[in-house]
Amino acid sequence: MSNKSPLATILKIETNSPFPDEIHYKIQFKGCPLNCIWCNSPALKSKKIEIVPNETICVHCMACVSDCPTTGIINLNNQIHIQSNYCIGCMSCVEICPRGALKPIGKKVSIISLLNQLLPKKPSNDQNKKKLQVTLSGGEILSQSTFILALLKQLKEHFFFTICETTGYAKPDDFKKLLSYTDLLHFSLAHYNSQKHFEMTGVSNEIILRNLSTALYTHKNITICIPIVQMVNDDLEDAKKFADLLTRLGANRIKVKYFKKCGFETYLPLLPSDITTSQAHQKILTYIETLKKEGLEYSF
Ligand code: SF4
Numbered sequence: 001m002s003n004k005s006p007l008a009t010i011l012k013i014e015t016n017s018p019f020p021d022e023i024h025y026k027i028q029f030k031g032c033p034l035n036c037i038w039c040n041s042p043a044l045k046s047k048k049i050e051i052v053p054n055e056t057i058c059v060h061c062m063a064c065v066s067d068c069p070t071t072g073i074i075n076l077n078n079q080i081h082i083q084s085n086y087c088i089g090c091m092s093c094v095e096i097c098p099r100g101a102l103k104p105i106g107k108k109v110s111i112i113s114l115l116n117q118l119l120p121k122k123p124s125n126d127q128n129k130k131k132l133q134v135t136l137s138g139g140e141i142l143s144q145s146t147f148i149l150a151l152l153k154q155l156k157e158h159f160f161f162t163i164c165e166t167t168g169y170a171k172p173d174d175f176k177k178l179l180s181y182t183d184l185l186h187f188s189l190a191h192y193n194s195q196k197h198f199e200m201t202g203v204s205n206e207i208i209l210r211n212l213s214t215a216l217y218t219h220k221n222i223t224i225c226i227p228i229v230q231m232v233n234d235d236l237e238d239a240k241k242f243a244d245l246l247t248r249l250g251a252n253r254i255k256v257k258y259f260k261k262c263g264f265e266t267y268l269p270l271l272p273s274d275i276t277t278s279q280a281h282q283k284i285l286t287y288i289e290t291l292k293k294e295g296l297e298y299s300f
């Protein structure tokens with residue numbers, strides 16, 4: 001692989017291997033063009049590495065300010081202040097801080113560095129016999145499409161089982177390439193109605209449905225994930241309309257995630273607090289039953 005191979009920004013890599021004969025990694029990529037009202041992962045929104053200062057241990061020496069090659073960090077009334085628009089993520093401030101008061105959120109990775117982390121170290125090691133699985137998650141992974149597609153190609157060459165999580169909000173050509181390298185697709189669909197989809201996520205659903213339709217036509221292993229948000233798309237009428245659309249497109253497997261409250265409550269100031277957990281639980285079970293009655297299989 002050439003030295004010019006692309007870089008991406010990730011939040012973290014987790015290892016979760018519930019079965020003894022497999023190793024499962026999950027890589028969370030930063031960057032998402034959607035503004036979902038239930039999102040509780042603001043660190044995934046920006047593709048950039050963000051610097052978070054800890055004022056309680058900062059001694060205001062301003063070494064970071066002097067060392068910054070841009071005006072990414074400035075002295076404002078003897079307090080440090082991050083100007084993320086100017087920050088280029090060089091990490092000089094993080095490295096020079098004598099107190100460790102600056103924490104980077106995210107890091108840059110190359111395909112080679114990721115493969116070095118994911119592949120078993122020694123060929124003779126027992127780990128080498130284990131099945132390798134990796135989930136690429138976000139954010140929206142295709143917001144870093146050049147990297148993601150190149151990484152997936154490498155992962156398949158190394159015999160990984162690949163799982164991709166997407167909102168489907170991507171260029172159709174990139175999306176088709178993603179499908180060709182993906183063994184299992186988790187496709188999140190917020191709403192069947194374009195205007196409502198826009199209200200929930202900041203984008204309409206035309207391109208998303210086009211990509212979903214392509215996925216269902218060409219790819220057998222797909223789970224559609226519906227984020228059900230209280231008072232937004234949690235009516236049984238919504239379940240029926242979701243089922244109508246999904247069965248028409250050829251989907252057969254769904255899962256749901258229920259959000260009683262949104263991560264950022266200010267986005268939804270009208271949320272009621274009078275629904276109890278058991279009421280919400282019952283409602284969601286009925287919702288799932290409605291989807292199942294229409295022929296959709298429920299996946300946990
Ligand atoms: S990461 Fe680099 S550009 Fe950003 S604030 Fe720190 S020194 Fe400045």
Ligand code: SF4
Binds near residue numbers: 061062
């Ligand atoms: S270098 Fe560290 S301790 Fe000094 S002002 Fe910057 S954040 Fe504070």
